[in-house]
Amino acid sequence: MSFTFLKQLPTPEEIKQEYALSPSAKQTKAQRDKLVKDIITGESDKFLVIIGPCSADNEDAVCDYISRLCKVQEKVSDRLVIVPRIYTNKPRTTGEGYKGIAHQPDPEKRPDMLAGLIAMRKMHIRALEESGLSSADEMLYPENWPYVEDLLSYVAIGARSVEDQHHRLTVSGFDVPAGMKNPTSGDFSVMLNSVYAGQHPHHFVFRGYEVSTTGNPLAHVVLRGAVNKRGICIPNYHYEDLERLIQMYDKMDLINPAAIIDANHSNSNKQYEQQIRIVKEIMHNRKISPELRRLVKGVMIESYLEPGCQKVGEHVYGKSITDPCLGWQESEELIYQIAEMNE
Template sequence: MSFNALSKKINMDTVRAIHKLDEATLAKKVARDAELEKIIKGEDQRILLIIGPCSADNEDAVLEYTHRLADLQKEVVDKVFLVPRVYTNKPRTNGDGYKGMLHQPSPTGEVNLISGIVNVRKLHKRVITETGLTTADEMLYPENLEFVEDLLSYIAVGARSVEDQQHRFVASGINQPTGMKNPTSGNLSVLFNSLHAAQQKQEFIYNGAEVESSSNLLAHVILRGGLNDHNENVPNYHYEDLLKVVSTYEKGNYQNPFVVVDTNHDNSGKQYMEQIRIVKETLANRQYHPALKKVVRGFMIESYLEDGRQNPGETVFGKSITDPCLGWEKTAELVRYVAANA
């Protein structure tokens, strides 16, 4: 094996001391985390919206977006619980392209993961401290989770990671609600196998030590659609799809059944405007069937300040540089629609 060390061994205590929450802000986060736990457990029937940019590529734009989101949260607080996506790691299918703030503090700058860790913590802390909202990020690299876990309220395991045993086992030791996405194939058996693994105690090696996880009873499924053998999108948010997922929950020994519908990715074919229709269709299906209303209570929506995505070389403030997103005006209108039709 050949690896060239680019830094000294990272001390986790030192990392956690960087951009640590003060006592007052931590208390607010703990209170928000308790609300979110009640939503996942079904004790609070509000709709969960994990919403924000495809990638948190620009600190100023993300802060502008989350400040607006915080104002909107006050307006819809009785019906909707908003958790901003502050995604600082981005999966790359072939390894090329922008891999997120952790790798590149600036999308046009050099790779520097040590600076990236500092910037990631700074961004999550600023969102929490300045807006009062607590954040979601993706666990793309299980061994990196400890760099930021103390600042997160929600964690997602992506479609390309959910089949990996290390991701499943690490998810079983996470205290926060953890959404397990269906794999790119859309296979529900794989999805529920991952959920089962996350909801059990596991023994494994983690960051150089033998550990036993606690089990994560707040782990749940995220439906993001899939691709068939012809590389065609196969959505899984329709009425029959949701009934199948709810039925699988009921037949298995799963705790806290909860479904999040990812409105972009293979459900929309990355046609960002389709997210509006997908949310509205799902809300209508919830009204039609009581089991769906009880279990399908979350959406993941890709949204930013400006509609769409920008091409390389453009510098549009608050416009996605990865997957296309809904702009702010459409986002605010959609969130209000969810609140009115929950």
């Protein structure tokens, strides 16, 4: 047999009972959920800024970063809702490399899934209770959702997961916004079909149970750029791309049409400094087009304490060990500029 069953993991209920949210944090999270939801539904004119490290590899550095975000949020609360990225699962194109704290709590040691589930939950709880900012994470493994479902105010479905049936159906059971990224091919139809699946009810098998869902009306698209057959990155955040997306949204039975623009990845050709220019272009286009202002509800930015990235084992505090990120100084300035442009 090819599988070796190493150990049985605790249930989500057992982990949540041992690592529980405080009553005050639960209340804060509910308030934050409403802020994010109201932006997606159009009830609020505020703008979402989903920002943070490519992967949350170090609890102290991540919480330090989020404590700084908290101070900025207080100053821009009339215009922006900042959602820190605490991405505890890292998709790998070839399957090699660091897979995130949920898989490897210590990037320099062997995988430990139990310790990873605990580390994942503890980091989200600490960030929420210290800063008052509930976070976003990527759902790389649908089975992990119940371990954090009471902690997240936003979930992203990655470009390589968005075509997967299990991810789509699991999203239909969420009660928070779920951003469905366009696949690496850039096909808008695939992305919108994923949103359709997420918004409608389903009946399927989940974690050993037969389940049914009611559908998630907060499922929406995330544009992250594409890669063509020659391996060249093709951005999809420009005015004409968004106009085309509006037309395609109009032809489908979808509610709450919304788009978040991922300023990095294939939109920036992984040139992380370009995120600043890209975000400014997005904000400018929203300003000149009422249609785009209604569609584009926020941006995703990869940012950490130190700019760039490092290899595992180099130990520069607050510097990404996966994709390169903007540093704190540039990120703080950019957030204030976004607030100024969201008039």
